[in-house]
Amino acid sequence: MNAVTRGIRRGLPFACADWLDGVAFGAVAAGFGLGVVAPTVLSATAFSGTAQFAALTVLGQHGGLVSVLVAVAALNARYVVYGLSVAPGLSRNRVKRSAQAQLLTDVSWALSQEGGRPDAQVLTVVGLLELLAWTTGTAAGAFAGNLVGNVGAYGIDALLPAFFACMLLDRTESAGDVGFAAAAGCAAVFLTPILPAGVPLALVLAVAVARGPRP
Amino acid sequence: MTWIVVAAVATVCVALRVGAPLLAHRRSLPPSVERRLQAAIPALLATLVALQLFGRRGDVGIDARAVGTLAAVAVFLRRRSLVLALVAAAAVTAAVRAFA
Numbered sequence: 426m427n428a429v430t431r432g433i434r435r436g437l438p439f440a441c442a443d444w445l446d447g448v449a450f451g452a453v454a455a456g457f458g459l460g461v462v463a464p465t466v467l468s469a470t471a472f473s474g475t476a477q478f479a480a481l482t483v484l485g486q487h488g489g490l491v492s493v494l495v496a497v498a499a500l501n502a503r504y505v506v507y508g509l510s511v512a513p514g515l516s517r518n519r520v521k522r523s524a525q526a527q528l529l530t531d532v533s534w535a536l537s538q539e540g541g542r543p544d545a546q547v548l549t550v551v552g553l554l555e556l557l558a559w560t561t562g563t564a565a566g567a568f569a570g571n572l573v574g575n576v577g578a579y580g581i582d583a584l585l586p587a588f589f590a591c592m593l594l595d596r597t598e599s600a601g602d603v604g605f606a607a608a609a610g611c612a613a614v615f616l617t618p619i620l621p622a623g624v625p626l627a628l629v630l631a632v633a634v635a636r637g638p639r640p
Numbered sequence: 641m642t643w644i645v646v647a648a649v650a651t652v653c654v655a656l657r658v659g660a661p662l663l664a665h666r667r668s669l670p671p672s673v674e675r676r677l678q679a680a681i682p683a684l685l686a687t688l689v690a691l692q693l694f695g696r697r698g699d700v701g702i703d704a705r706a707v708g709t710l711a712a713v714a715v716f717l718r719r720r721s722l723v724l725a726l727v728a729a730a731a732v733t734a735a736v737r738a739f740a
Binding site: 442445446449459463466467470471472473476477478479480482483484490493494496497498499500501502503504505506507508509511512515519522523525526527529579580581582583584585586587588589590591592593594596597602603605606607609610611613614617625626629630632633634635636637638639 | 641642643644645646648649650652653654656657658659660661662674675676677678679680681682683684685686687688689690691692693694695704705706708709712713716717722723725726728729730731732733734735737
């Protein structure tokens with residue numbers, strides 16, 4: 426079985442899930458009044474669910490642009506690590522190399538590592554499938570969301586906090602993490618009426634980075 | 641504003657993906673900075689959840705979305721499926737709104 430077939434076989438279930446996640450993102454973005462084009466362009470270029478949902482919070486007046494960009498950078502800092510680990514397997518041509526790196530996702534990275542040495546073909550096939558699914562899903566969701574109009578009636582406005590909550594469950598391992606995360610959330614809520622928009626999130630980020638990893 | 645946010649977020653995401661492989665021979669993020677950023681993520685995500693649910697000025701209280709989010713958490717803990725969890729969030733939120 427060659428790398429392309431293997432990539433399609435292994436990547437397809439994830440692409441299906443990405444398509445549905447894309448629909449959810451598009452619908453939420455439409456609920457923020459962004460239309461169809463802006464969310465679709467964002468999906469095609471940023472290609473990162475967490476980052477894009479975080480971007481919606483700025484547009485929803487919950488945060489300033491700078492603090493959200495720092496949050497996006499923190500949420501996606503893992504791509505630097507992924508990029509370094511696949512670098513030896515990528516094309517020597519700088520343009521091709523950049524295009525392959527742009528297709529890095531949690532899934533395409535993990536699948537490309539299976540053979541021991543990073544497999545650029547598997548990375549490309551899986552990443553392309555996911556990019557296609559995520560972008561077309563977003564367009565479909567945004568289109569449907571605009572048709573539906575009032576997203577509140579279908580509970581679509583709950584997708585944003587629910588998405589972040591699931592990502593949080595995926596990321597917390599120790600009880601100390603849970604306690605600190607809960608405290609950070611509470612602090613941000615209580616600071617929101619007092620401080621300008623975006624400052625509570627930036628403060629949490631600064632304190633959390635200063636706290637550093639716990640053993 | 642929309643397009644500024646789109647461009648800025650896209651730029652950060654592309655830079656993080658493409659930067660390291662292009663400059664692989666140079667230094668990237670120091671490991672200690674990388675570890676600190678990773679360690680900050682749970683607090684960051686918790687804050688995003690909290691601000692989404694309770695961050696509206698002068699409007700602190702439980703609403704239908706909080707119930708929907710709890711439903712998503714319950715589904716995700718049992719099934720580890722993001723799609724199922726999101727469907728549960730929307731369905732429960734809509735149901736609470738319809739019947740409350």
